Amino acid sequence: MPSTTATISSAAAISLVANEALRAAERAAVASSEQLDALADLLLSADRVFVGAAGRSGIALRMTAMRLMHLGLDVHVVGDATTPAIGVGDVLLTASGSGTTDSVVRTAQKAAAAGARVGAITTAATSPLGDIADVLVVVPAAQKLDRTAASSDQYAGSLFEQVVVLLGDGLFHALWQRQGSSADDLWPRHSNLE
Secondary structure, rough: OOOOOOOHHHHHHHHHHHHHHHHHHHHHHHOOOHHHHHHHHHHOOOOEEEEEEOHHHHHHHHHHHHHHHHHHEEEEEEOOOOOOOOOOEEEEEEEOOOOOOOHHHHHHHHHHHHEEEEEEEEOOOOOOOHHHHHHEEEOOOOOOOOOOOOOOOOOOOHHHHHHHHHHHHHHHHHHHHHHHHOOOHHHHHOOOOO
């Protein structure tokens, strides 16, 4: 049950979340500018892109997978029944706030062992995931177990997950602009089975 000692209106809470996400995304964009460009290059050079993460980070990356597919990239979501084997020439795009999520680290290890390159988003540059990644983007946000409110007033890894969505959309936009295609060019790839 929420605390009754301190209350915040829904509008104020939305403003807090939006401001935190904007500030963290801008800090990540500035601090990791070269890494974000390298990640964009990595995605464009891939034969196939595999996207996989756990929990809310995984949901955030599925949004990125959809947008990369709209660009015409060959994209697969790790764990789906139709996901093929990863190999040389492929890229795994993954995210873990802590950089220690067992399933994410194991997936990255398997991808690297198969000869694929790994692009990772995390809050922890020094982590098992960071050690595996060919390209590492560090997000200035609290890890999910950090409940100190030093990095964010939001619960658990919420800020990290929000920034993963923003980075994914930003990468999509940059790649779209590089591609030079119009919205009409992308539209035929949008799902028509909805």
